[in-house]
Amino acid sequence: MxxxxxxxxxxxxxxxxxxxxxxxxxxxxxxxxxxxxxxxxxxxxxxxxxxxxxxxxxxxxxxxxxxxxxxxxxxxxHRIKYRVYYNDDYSKRLQYCPDGPIIYFEKGKIELDNPYVLSIVGTRQITTNAAAFLEKFISEIAPLNPIIVSGYAYGVDILAHKLAIENKLQTVAVLAHGLNQTYPRNHEAYNEQMMENGGFISDFWHSDSFDRKNFLGRNRIIAGLSEATVVIESASKGGSLVTADLASDYNREVFAVPGRVNDKYSIGCNELIKQAKAHMLTKTEDIAYILGWEKKQDIAIQKQLFVELNDEEKQVFKYLKKADKELLDIIAMDLQMPVHKVASMLMGMELKGVVKPLPGKLFTLA
Incomplete structure (x- = not known):
């Protein structure tokens, strides 16, 4: 430029x-x-x-x-990448937002042309039940390879980023300050992993220190980058509800996980559902169905999303997802498993519709 x-x-x-x-x-x-x-x-x-x-x-x-x-x-x-709203490398979804930044900055390995981008937000005081739901949700949605966007805050945000990394998904943290800082400070421990599996986006300058008034600006980018926003838990007021409202203003889908009526951090989600501002999210299939993702995938990919795999089968699945296709002997060697055992697992996974054999003892995901 x-x-x-x-x-x-x-x-x-x-x-x-x-x-x-x-x-x-x-x-x-x-x-x-x-x-x-x-x-x-x-x-x-x-x-x-x-x-x-x-x-x-x-x-x-x-x-x-x-x-x-x-x-x-x-x-x-610092070799910071910048994206200008009228250029082709700017987020296509963010271009449709009237208040999207005229320029934003990023660092890491971010590729936003993925058709599946989900923002996941919620309380900083995440409960055990919500954490378990989020862990199951991200592991089940992982075969579709979505990008997970959040705000790098305590609670739901940081757990969403960590689970995305564990499931080999790209994850993007949108910051309420410049890219030369980390807030909360103890999340610096995850910076390197974030940079390797996605990265950071901000439209604030490096001279802009953390300030709570920056949250609204940060939240509009979280909502704008994504096809849908998922609220895991929220009290009656909070930034995640603001993000949900912004997503709705941008004509994006909003999902909320319901909870018991007396639970403090379910009030916000229950109200979103009650007021028809969000779809009720109780299982992973709800996302694929409502967003039409299942229509964009062949039947085999749908089977991958919801089929039950044991821990060793999951290792094979993740290996083939990364390798695309590989020889039986190489798979066994890299995973440090006996060839006969891997052969048996691959046969079982083939019957489940998860993998398929190719000529020359090669295997790939179905």
Whole structure:
């Protein structure tokens, strides 16, 4: 990208009172972010939704560009990837959100062109039952290879990220601060795994420290990146309910796990269901059915999703998922199992519709 345009985007991102919706309107009106800064105040103020007060940023463009230059130095020094809303490498789903960021930043190995992206949110005080449900849910949905998006907070968020990693799924954490920080601090222990299995996204600058008021901005990206948002547990108020509302505003599906009426952290989910703001989620098949994912997969993949496998069969399944196809002897050697035992397991998995043999003693997932 033209360096001047990138600096102008960064500067416009920091223009007081403007925000992403008006920033897009300005770019659309004048042709580019750099062209916006070539205008005088009356020209900007005349645009619908602006006015003199909001247009005042143009009088401080020197200051805004100095700040933008410092951010650009950080981006270049740390090789931070950036995505601009009108470019092809920007999240396609986020492009449909009117308040999606004009530019966001990422680090890691993130590939958002996967057709299946789920946001999973909920309370920071996750209960044992909810944790068990989430573990079962992610393990059962894993054969569809969805991307799991969450907010890297305590409770539901961090458990969703960890379970995604355990199931070899890409997972993306959307942060409420710059990419040079981790909050909560003790989640730094998972940063390396996150970077290897997905990564981090934020539209905040590295100079933006953690602040609770940033949660709303963070939550709109969580909702916007995904085809659907799943609320695992929530009290009567909380950020996960805000995320659910945002997802609904973006015309995305919302799911909520019901609970007992007297449970504090089931109140929010029960209300979402009661008010018809969310589908009731009681089993993994609900997601595939309502989102139409099962129609996009052949029958064999559906069998993989819900068939019961023992621990050793799961090892073979995960191995073939990663390898695509492999020889019987190589599978046995890599898994450190006797060949006859692997052969027997593969036969059983073939009968279950999970694997299929290929010529030359090769095996692959069905």
């Amino acid at each position: 033209n360096p001047t345009e990138l600096l102008s985007l960064l500067a416009l991102k920091k223009a007081p009172l403007v925000g992403d919706i008006l920033a897009k309107k300005l770019i659309r009106e004048f042709g580019s972010a750099s062209a916006v800064f070539e205008q005088d105040k009356p020209s900007i103020a005349a645009l619908e939704g602006m006015g003199d007060k909001k247009a005042s940023f143009i009088e401080n463009k020197t200051f805004l560009f100095k700040k933008a230059e410092k951010e650009l130095e950080f981006i270049e020094k």
